Amino acid sequence: MLALGILTCALLVALAGGQAALAALAHANWTLVAAAVIIHYSSFAVRGHRWQRLLAMVGYPIGYLYTTTLLLAGWFVSALVPARAGDWLRVGVLRLDNEHHAPVPVADSLSSIVLERVLDMLAILTLGALFGFTLLRDQLPGWLLASYAAGLGFLVVFGVALLLAPPLLGWLRGWSPHRLWQAAFNFLEQLVAGLRTLFRRPGTALLFIAESLYIWLCDALLVWLVILSLNAAMPLAAAAFVALTVDVLAAVPLTPGGVGQIDAAYAALLALMPLPAFNVGVAVLIVRFISYWSFLIFSGLVMLAAGFGSMLSDTTGAGDATGRLSRGESSPVSADSQT
DSSP, rough: OOOHHHHHHHHHHHHHHTHHHHHHHHHOOHHHHHHHHHHHHHHHHHHHHHOOOHHHHHTTTOOOOHHHHHHHHHHHHHHHTTTHHHHHHHHHHHHOBBBBBBHHHHHHHHHHHHHHHHHHHHHHHHHHHHHHHHHHHGOHHHHHHHHHHHHHHHHHHHHHHHHHHHHHHHHHHHHHHOOOHHHHHHHHHHHHHHHHHGOHHHHHHHHHHHHHHHHHHHHHHHHHHHHHHTTTTHHHHHHHHHHHHHHHHHSSSSSGTTTTTTHHHHHHHHHOOOOOOOOOHHHHHHHIIIIIIIIHHHHHHHHHHEEEEEEEHHHHHHHHHHHHHHTTOOOOHHHHHHO
């Protein structure tokens, strides 16, 4: 990751003109950059509150500080490992019993994370379409329209599936009395019940939507402030369209943290926008330093300070010990422990 990060930054500086890029960095308005940092980090404070309320909605009230810390730890893992591994970290840690909460069933914690993703997609598509059509109207490329259409289609399919799920699951359950088959449908019904909870609480749903809109509007403000810091006048609508379109295109990261993929998407979209001349490579460099590299360090330190790393090590060690015992091997414990 370090090598990939250095390579990406070096390419951005080279493509931005080398010495010209360094000069643009030196003359940036760092007050505006600091404001962008604060706004970006505030979005994760709101994310923590949203997830805390989602967990409480499915029946597991947990403290704000703990849920936000665990969310940051999950973000750190997802930034280093593909396939959204940080979400599985959150599910696994909540499954453990500790002083902060009773064990949370996998179906309930997973339903809270799925609802997070649905709210995120709804906010991204709403804001992106609003700013995009306001800014460009009939000039949007076909591939962008297809991306937004695919996202809206997913949301429609998801909503219809939730409506049809209870009777369909009940019908499929009757196919077999086998214990594993019944256990699988117990899990699915618990997961669907958690997802449907949001529809029964419209007031809470509106709060979640408002929080989600703020979270993703912070991405737009980040890009807008960074470009303003380079002495370039960019309409907020243009910055929002670029930021949110990158979020849509990077919904499935092809590299850990979307390194290279997201940088290229930012550079391409900013270069295509009808804007005053400014150093696109430097803008992308600052945006990614704030949104990815600085936050990677911050979330990693939070994860270590909270002890989630040692918790996972202990869990892995316990699993290895269980595996050795199941194979008839001796457990590597001391004589004192045996006594």
